[in-house]
Amino acid sequence: MGAWRGRLLVATPAIEDGVFARSVVFLLDHDAHGALGVIVNRPLDSEVHRVLPGWTSSVTSPTLLFQGGPVEADGALAVGVLADPAPADGPPPGWQPMAGRVGLVDLDGAPPAPQHLAGLRVFAGYAGWSPGQLEDEVEEGAWLVLDGEPGDLISRHPESLWRDVVRRQPGDLRYWTTLPDDPSDN
Template sequence: MGAWRGRLLVATPAIADGVFARSVVFLLDHDDDGALGVIVNRPLESELHQVLPAWTSSATSPTLLFQGGPVATDGALAVGVLADPVSADGPPSGWRPMAGRVGLVDLDGPPPAPRQLVGLRVFAGYAGWSAGQLEGEVDEGSWLVVEADPADLISRDPESLWRDVVRRQSGDLRYWTTLPVDPGDN
């Protein structure tokens, strides 16, 4: 399966509240057992240097901890984008490839050298779906599955990422960007 690995889930207006409202999720894994991803547009107020000081220089601005999802929020995972997937130096120590140039970086090891990655984010928690659950949510219209750009993971303006991703889609979907966050404001 794995058809959606490396793609984005974009919350539709059907998800009106909660952690997934107007969220953009990068799918790190998707197979017959379920799916795993991180919400890439939910920075928290915690500065990364307060939580993992050694990783601050490796992280992409804004250097905040991000809310990766509602699962295991007491844990953290780092997601990085390789600068050059065929580098003579190889991938960073503790690298686990997930989708193309995107992979997980072991937070228990040393931070990668800046030249190895074009960006890195640290997420508190993750988003997870059991077998068939995500497919059902897509079928009911809660999510769009769209192409990702590795730059989406490390956007310097994560708060506008939902709007930016929707705007680059074709057809009438772009009109969603004109919808107010609170339908009562309409």
């Protein structure tokens, strides 16, 4: 287990509506107890400074809250990407490693110094799956499990991330980007 930690879940056209339609989820954890991730392509209309004054300069543009998923949507978590995989002075205070250079940042502490991170996002809620649930959904064709690129988690153009990730895949998957957002428009 844990093989999918640090990878992307990309919604297939089988997920037609709801929060997961055309979503890209970064998997923070995946083991025998289930899976946990955040939707990285759903910016909200709320600026980070409205809920976390003092954090705006640490957050990657766009400096908006992101809808991380339907679980605990009234809570927030920060996900950062270390600028250096092995910083000489150690990780920033409040850092919890998750996958490679990606980790959680404690929102109750001070914002990390900008030189520590390549980027940071604040998510309202998260996506969670019970043991075996995600594996079943992947087997049913709802999700693709793909390798991401370094900038996917902190993309400056999150609204186009689903199309960007699908377009760079080999074979016929790229044709999905030509499907209308609403399948009934086809």
